[in-house]
Amino acid sequence: MRMIASLIGATMLTAASPAPRETYVETPGPNGPLKGTMLSPAGSDAPVLLMIPGSGPTDRDGNNPLGVKAASLKLLAEGLAAQGIASVRIDKRGMFASAAAVPDANAVTIDDYATDVHGWVETIRRQTNARCIWVLGHSEGGLVALRAAQSGQGICGLILVSTPGRPLGTVLREQLKANPANAPFLDQADSAISSLEAGKHVDAGTLHPALARLFRPNVQDFLISEMAIDPAKLIGAYKGHVLIVQGDKDIQVGTADAERLKQASPDATLTILPNSNHVLKLVTSDDRMANVATYADPALPLTPEIVPAIAHYVKEAK
DSSP states (O other): OOOHHHHHHHHHHHOOOOEEEEEEEEEEEESSSSEEEEEESSSSOOOOOEEEESSSSSOSSSSTTTTTTTHHHHHHHEEEEHHEEEEEEEEEESSSSGGGGSSTTSOOOHHHHHHHHHHHHHHHHHHOOOSEEEEEETTTTHHHHHHHHTSSSSSEEEEESSSSOHHHHHHHHHHHHHHHGGGGGGGHHHHHHEEEEEEEHOOOGGOOHHOOOOOOOOGHHHHHHHHHHHHHHHHHOOSSSEEEEEEEEESSSSSSHHHHHHHOTTSOOOOOHHEEESSSSSOOOOOOHHHHGGGGGGOOOOOTTHHHHHHHHHHHHH
């Protein structure tokens, strides 16, 4: 019996799928290299997906020093590798391991990030011999993916996860109004947003302290570049494959945003994830504090539907 059990155990070990291979990759940036992590399942013909992180100082794993430790992109890469899909997740120019790419991480625009996407797509195709690369953008990263897809070659399609469907100015006004504590300076906020939408800088020194940080001088050029984008117009102009993924417990980007994107691109596939929030974690109540608590917990698994939804779409797209 011991021999039989040993043989069964050996057979199970032999049949198990090899662990995915993790390698560090880079592509040229303006002043220094852009860096990322590739996670490759066994097999040379795996589809390859490039992950673009969200806003602010967010790293390749989906974390940032402002309290987000959910590791959403890292967990997503691991889940997709188990489904036979390779991925490259990256640090944005000027940040983390890509710090040498530009002297000032704030002196960037959406178009700069889109240029980096083109560089990554070319490098990954060359290294993997893939015909094309899928581009996944999370949150603001979805806007970068949409902008990059308007030009350049080698993109299989887009996967837009928790991506705004409205211009940034509209979203900012809504978010500020949602907090009653902001009532005393909403008019000032609206005026500042209108100026930035018109491509004009704002004197942050004249703003309420809460707004002065939001509209600080060193990020105003970036805000102007982002406020000029209407994601619905971009997705409407793109003729490739698009999967829109949105959680119905997302307190930062709502299902209305996803539906606006879908309306602008009728051929896109829209997947609404039940009980999933902005960092792709399971949330079963409407308690805002419970929702926010998941942002700091890397031990929580991703909402169970997201990996199968993305894997199925990528494998079935023709």
